[in-house]
Amino acid sequence: MTHILFLAGGSGRRFGENKLLYPLEGRPLYRHGLDMLASLAKTRDDCTLAVVSRYGAVLDGARALGVRAVYSPDSENGLSCTIRAGLDALALQAGDFVAFVVADQPYLTASTMARLLDAARPGVPCARVCCGGRLGNPALFAAALVSGLYALTGDEGGRALLRRPDCVLVPADSARELYDVDTKSQLPFLEKQTKA
Numbered sequence: 001m002t003h004i005l006f007l008a009g010g011s012g013r014r015f016g017e018n019k020l021l022y023p024l025e026g027r028p029l030y031r032h033g034l035d036m037l038a039s040l041a042k043t044r045d046d047c048t049l050a051v052v053s054r055y056g057a058v059l060d061g062a063r064a065l066g067v068r069a070v071y072s073p074d075s076e077n078g079l080s081c082t083i084r085a086g087l088d089a090l091a092l093q094a095g096d097f098v099a100f101v102v103a104d105q106p107y108l109t110a111s112t113m114a115r116l117l118d119a120a121r122p123g124v125p126c127a128r129v130c131c132g133g134r135l136g137n138p139a140l141f142a143a144a145l146v147s148g149l150y151a152l153t154g155d156e157g158g159r160a161l162l163r164r165p166d167c168v169l170v171p172a173d174s175a176r177e178l179y180d181v182d183t184k185s186q187l188p189f190l191e192k193q194t195k196a
Contacts, residue, residue, distance in 0.1 A: 001096050002046060002120045002140070006034055006062075008053040008103035015094055018179055021101055029181060030058055032106035038065045040110045047117055049098075052086040056105075081151035087150065092143045095122070100158065101138040104180045108138065112172045116140055119168045126161060127168035129179035131179065135162070135169075136178035180193025 008020055008030050012195055015022070018031040027035075038179060041049040051062035052070045059069035072085035083100065090098065097120040101108065112129060119127035128139040137164055141149060148161050172178060 001048065001093075002099055002117055003092070004037060004041065004047055004049045004072075004099045004101060004117075005083075005089050005090075005102060006037055006049065006051045006067075006101050007079070007082050007086065008034075008051055008055065008058045008100075009082035009085075010079070010104070011073045015182065018055065020053075020055065021077050022181075024106055024181075028057075028061070029106055030103040031061060031186065033103055033108055033177060034062065034065065034067070036108065036110050037101060037113065037176060038114055041067075041125075044114075044117065046120075050089060051085065052082050052089070053103075059095045067133055078153070078155035080154055083149055083152060083157070087146060094143060097140055098143070098146065098149075099138055099140045102180060104182070105137060105177065106181065107174075107176045107179060109173050109177055112170070112177055113138065116170045124168050125164060125166055126158075127170055128162050129172050130169045131172040131175045131178055134175065134178060137180070173187050 021028045027179040037049055041047055050068040050070050054057050054072050054075040062069040070086055072082050072091040081157050125140050129136050145161055149158055
């Protein structure tokens with residue numbers, strides 16, 4: 001089983017406000033990824049989906065879609081705290097995988113995510129999405145690597161664990177899928193890329 005954790009606990013300091021709730025193309029930013037994942041999860045019997053956040057509006061949005069909501073009050077202390085809260089909510093078994101999807105990548109497609117989920121097979125320690133030589137998110141980890149994820153601190157993600165030579169690279173459909181929203185100044189560029 002692959003457990004998808006949609007990480008939506010960041011503070012958006014560089015954005016200037018809670019970027020997850022910022023309207024992008026008629027929906028809050030976080031809903032782009034969440035809506036896609038909720039639809040995808042309904043078509044597969046090999047995965048679960050949970051949203052990990054400290055924001056009531058995001059957790060309510062997850063519940064409205066029938067998605068498990070995991071409260072992460074310590075997310076303000078960094079990404080590692082959000083990761084830990086998500087992992088704590090899982091009952092991992094040997095052979096399971098955990099996929100981490102960040103909530104500020106609004107253009108991730110279901111087909112790319114499906115390919116990442118399909119990479120979860122025996123002998124694969126981890127996998128990540130890439131495009132044109134650029135490595136990015138989301139990422140997938142075998143249960144055997146979870147202890148390394150628990151060891152993360154502050155705003156550290158699993159990047160170091162993904163540097164393994166046996167990490168499977170999963171191609172994205174397009175480079176824009178790897179774009180994450182960090183500042184408001186990026187929005188016109190991202191919206192232009194969507195229309196191109």
